[in-house]
Amino acid sequence: MPAKTDHEARRRDVSAAVWRVLAEAGFGGLTLRAVAAELGATTGLVTHYFPSKQALIVHALELAETHTRALVPEYEGRGLEALRSALAAVLPLTPEGTEINRVWVSSWDAALADPELHALEKARYKRWRARLKPLVVDAQDDGDLPAGDPDDLVAGLAAFTHGLVVQALFDPRAFPHKRLTALLDAHLTALSPQG
Structure with a gap:
């Protein structure tokens, strides 16, 4: 033993x-x-x-x-509030979040070049979008996000969030924590039918 x-x-x-x-x-x-x-x-x-x-x-x-x-904890709550928390949890807002994002972004080159790694990364993104989808559907049902294909909204939100991640990693002074969360909030507000 x-x-x-x-x-x-x-x-x-x-x-x-x-x-x-x-x-x-x-x-x-x-x-x-x-x-x-x-x-x-x-x-x-x-x-x-x-x-x-x-x-x-x-x-x-x-x-x-x-x-x-x-x-990134399990999402609490429902709808837009839970969706915002889920997306914010991906941003590099803490030293640990920055470290994890640096690791993921550095993995992309290897994942693009290798079929096995490519499949693993593709599956990971599919799981992330699947976790976001019920939150988007709830927000649509609540009238906080526009009607339409929730998969398209999820894909757009995932892309927007990762775009913020990449910009913050390359230029943290231009994208401090406060600005990252403000940009996320502004994006969600702009998507709102009431926005």
Whole structure:
């Protein structure tokens, strides 16, 4: 039993080192050697848990999703209020939110180039849109968002939010937290049939 505990503890240590490398250097800097250096271990130890760079990258995407879920709570409430909270939770409004967004944006190049990673990223976006859709439908039912295809509204809101994320990552001084939330609120207000 102690060996299993040690193995699980070591795997957690390796995972933590993977996350630190991602947060610092993004997917472009994620290598078996970089993780080993961060861990203060040999590359052989890292390859024991991740036999290839591909396995390491897949694990890194799983870590990013886990960190995102921890940061973005289940949506409380309903309709426009819950939708606004869900979209704001994705913005880089905290150090943790900024770190997670840097990791995701850095993963896009690898995901565009690799079919397996592409499929994982496509599925992740599909899950996010599926989580937003009931909130959009509720807001439409409440008259806070225009009638029409909720999938189109969800796609537009997801694109708008990620556009804010990218701009804030590249120019945080021009897109401070207060401006990000104000732009989100203005966008939701402009979509409102009463707006």
